[in-house]
Amino acid sequence: MKQTTITMTTENDKNEKSRAVPTGQKYRSVAHLMDGEGVSEGVRSAVKKNLAQTSVVTQLAELRHAAGITQDDMGKRLNLGQSAISKLESGLDDELTLGQISGYIKATGERIGLFFGKPLSHEQAIKMHAFGLKAHLEALAALANEDEKMQTAVNAFFGEAFFNFLSIFAVCKQQLPVGESDFELTMQVVRDEPLSTSTMLPGRRQSTLLV
Amino acid sequence: MWQIEPSTQWQKDQKWYEKKRPNELAAVLANLSRYMKYLKASKNSKCLEAGFLHHEPGGVVALDQKGFAGNLQETRLYIFAVDVTKTVHLITIGSKNEQHADIEFCKNFVEQLRSGEGQTP
Numbered sequence: 001m002k003q004t005t006i007t008m009t010t011e012n013d014k015n016e017k018s019r020a021v022p023t024g025q026k027y028r029s030v031a032h033l034m035d036g037e038g039v040s041e042g043v044r045s046a047v048k049k050n051l052a053q054t055s056v057v058t059q060l061a062e063l064r065h066a067a068g069i070t071q072d073d074m075g076k077r078l079n080l081g082q083s084a085i086s087k088l089e090s091g092l093d094d095e096l097t098l099g100q101i102s103g104y105i106k107a108t109g110e111r112i113g114l115f116f117g118k119p120l121s122h123e124q125a126i127k128m129h130a131f132g133l134k135a136h137l138e139a140l141a142a143l144a145n146e147d148e149k150m151q152t153a154v155n156a157f158f159g160e161a162f163f164n165f166l167s168i169f170a171v172c173k174q175q176l177p178v179g180e181s182d183f184e185l186t187m188q189v190v191r192d193e194p195l196s197t198s199t200m201l202p203g204r205r206q207s208t209l210l211v
Numbered sequence: 212m213w214q215i216e217p218s219t220q221w222q223k224d225q226k227w228y229e230k231k232r233p234n235e236l237a238a239v240l241a242n243l244s245r246y247m248k249y250l251k252a253s254k255n256s257k258c259l260e261a262g263f264l265h266h267e268p269g270g271v272v273a274l275d276q277k278g279f280a281g282n283l284q285e286t287r288l289y290i291f292a293v294d295v296t297k298t299v300h301l302i303t304i305g306s307k308n309e310q311h312a313d314i315e316f317c318k319n320f321v322e323q324l325r326s327g328e329g330q331t332p
Contacts, residue, residue, distance in 0.1 A: 017316050020220035022300060022324070027215045030244040033301075037217060039240070040229055046237035050279055051244055058245050061261065066252040071260050090262035090278045 056093040056114070060104045064089075067108040078103040137161075213250050213292075215243075217301040218320065224304040232286070238279035239288035239304065246274055246290070247299065256292045271302070271317040273310075289317045291324070300324065 027033040034044050051058070064074055071085040078085070078100065088100060105112055120128065137158070144154035217225070228236035242263045249259050257270075265273040265287075273287040285307035291300045302320050305313040 020218040
């Protein structure tokens with residue numbers, strides 16, 4: 001009698017799962033993991049593309065988690081079922097409606113900005129925010145002119161905000177590669193008390209900023 | 212800050228999926244990225260809810276391939292989040308057919324981890 005041997009290829013043939021242990025290699029993000037574990041460019045670009053198509057949906061789900069709202073609760077607030085919320089959060093940004101976004105924002109008590117169009121470069125984004133800051137600072141200055149109490153409060157706020165801006169610049173500047181630099185940020189705090197000088201970054205050119 | 216730590220088995224699976232099912236690998240990695248964001252936002256790692264996320268016995272979580280365009284095979288990335296060390300352990304990747312065996316495999320991994328046996332080589 002003729003015998004036929006049938007070889008079945010199963011999923012398990014890909015590798016026998018034996019005892020696994022943690023590798024000890026830790027990554028701070030999926031992007032970092034993919035770099036470190038040698039994931040191919042094709043897979044990395046597919047992940048990136050998918051995340052770009054679901055960026056708003058993911059952020060809405062993040063807001064819901066941060067507010068401690070379940071999908072069921074969110075469904076009730078939006079007059080939808082839990083499964084509709086699950087589907088919405090698993091969908092693409094293009095499928096979202098403004099009403100749904102608005103519903104999430106009302107439920108979580110957050111405020112968001114939506115931008116459409118070509119992404120801004122970092123430089124353009126910084127300029128855009130700087131113009132926004134200028135408009136708000138001017139509005140505060142106008143308020144300060146109306147009332148003496150407000151003037152004191154706005155003055156204090158300007159001083160604090162100015163110090164914070166400088167600190168942010170100083171911290172970011174420190175992340176630049178070490179080397180010759182034409183730029184230096186030095187801050188001098190002037191008060192009624194004896195002068196104290198704090199040099200935030202070493203360098204050649206000096207500019208004194210009065211707070 | 213939460214961190215991701217692959218297991219020796221995950222590294223083998225990743226290589227296999229890279230060659231044989233790259234789209235499925237990309238899909239579960241995209242969902243892992245979302246999971247990490249939800250984890251960061253949430254106060255309780257055990258309360259996360261998403262369409263691609265399945266809570267399995269022993270605290271193991273399976274992330275599937277949903278939300279990714281194309282006709283993909285059912286795939287599960289099994290993970291375990293440890294709140295104390297803020298570490299997400301990537302245990303293994305498998306198909307729907309292997310689900311039962313994979314969950315058992317993951318439960319053993321978690322038990323080893325809890326007993327302190329599953330230490331870094």
